[in-house]
Amino acid sequence: MxxxxxxxxxxxxxxxxxxxxxxxxxxxxxxxxxxxxxxxxxxxxxxxxxxxxxxxxxxxxxxxxxxxxxxxxxxxxxxxxxxxxxxxxxxxxxxxxxxxxxxxxxxxxxxxxxxxxxxxxxxxxLTALVVSPEACALRAESLEASRPRGLPGLHALAEALALRHVHRTLEERGRRLAEFYRSEAFQQLVSLLDDPRFEPWLRGWCGGRIPALGGARPVDVVSTAGGIDAVRNCLASALNGGYG
Known part of the structure; x- marks a missing residue:
C-alpha cells in the first residue's frame, strides 16, 4: 500500500x-x-x-x-x-x-x-503524533525549508510537506531507538546500575535531548567517534545526582 x-x-x-x-x-x-x-x-x-x-x-x-x-x-x-x-x-x-x-x-x-x-x-x-514539542519543532523546520519555494505557513502544500517530514523523522528516530535498545552498547549502560527501575528510566533518557551533550540525544551520540564514552560519562554524572 x-x-x-x-x-x-x-x-x-x-x-x-x-x-x-x-x-x-x-x-x-x-x-x-x-x-x-x-x-x-x-x-x-x-x-x-x-x-x-x-x-x-x-x-x-x-x-x-x-x-x-x-x-x-x-x-x-x-x-x-x-x-x-x-x-x-x-x-x-x-x-x-x-x-x-x-x-x-x-x-x-x-x-x-x-x-x-x-x-x-x-x-x-497522526493527530497524537503532531502535537508533541518535538513534532512542532520539526514542522517549523520544514516550513522554513519550504520558503524558497514560495510556500508560506498555513499553505496546504507546505503543511503536507511538513507532516511528511514530521512523520518520517519521528519514525526513523523510533527505529534507531529500538535498534539501540537491542545493542551491546545499551546493555553496557544498563549494567552501570543494579536497580530494576533503572532500565525503563534509561530508555527515556537515551531518547531525550541532554543539555550536557549539547542538546543531543544519547542514541545519536553513541554512533559518533568516542560517543559511547561521552554518553557513559554523562550518564555517570546523572546517576551521581540521582535519577527517577
Missing part, C-alpha cells in the same frame, strides 16, 4: 470545501489544488487564505470561472489518487487533523469515482 500525506487550508462551515488541498507522497509526488479565486465569497476566502493564496486571488480576481471550482478541484484530486493508487494497491492517507480527512472526503463526493476511491483509501490519523 502506498502512502501519501494530506493537508488542507480550510475556512468557514464544516460542510464546505477546503480553500486549498494538498497531497504528497513518500516518493516526492505532489498534488495541490485551490478553489477558483473568482468564485463567490471571495472576501471570506481572501481573509482566511495564506499569503501565497492571497497573492493568487489578487492576481486572478478578474478570472471568474477559471476552472478551479469545487467540482474541478474534486476531479483533479480524484484523478491524482487514482493514478497514485494504481493497480489496486490502495493508498494510506496520513493526516494531522481529522478535519483534513473529512475535507478530503467532502471534496471527492462530487466525483464519479468517489465510492471506488473511498474503498481503496486507508486513513492514518
Amino acid at each position: 502506498r502512502t501519501c500525506y494530506l493537508a488542507t487550508a480550510f475556512w468557514g462551515p464544516d460542510d464546505g470545501p477546503p480553500l486549498s488541498l494538498a497531497l504528497v507522497s513518500d516518493e516526492g509526488d505532489e498534488h495541490f489544488v485551490e478553489l477558483d479565486a473568482g468564485a463567490r465569497n471571495i472576501a471570506d476566502w481572501f481573509d482566511a487564505a495564506s499569503p501565497l493564496v492571497r497573492e493568487r486571488i489578487v492576481a486572478q480576481r478578474a478570472t471568474v470561472g477559471s476552472g478551479r471550482t469545487a467540482q474541478r478541484m474534486a476531479e483533479a484530486t480524484a484523478d491524482w489518487l487514482r493514478r497514485f493508487g494504481r493497480e489496486g494497491e490502495g493508498v494510506k492517507v496520513c493526516f494531522g487533523s481529522p478535519r483534513d480527512w473529512e475535507a478530503l472526503l467532502r471534496c471527492l463526493r462530487p466525483t464519479a469515482f468517489c465510492n471506488a476511491l473511498m474503498a481503496q483509501m486507508m486513513p492514518a490519523d
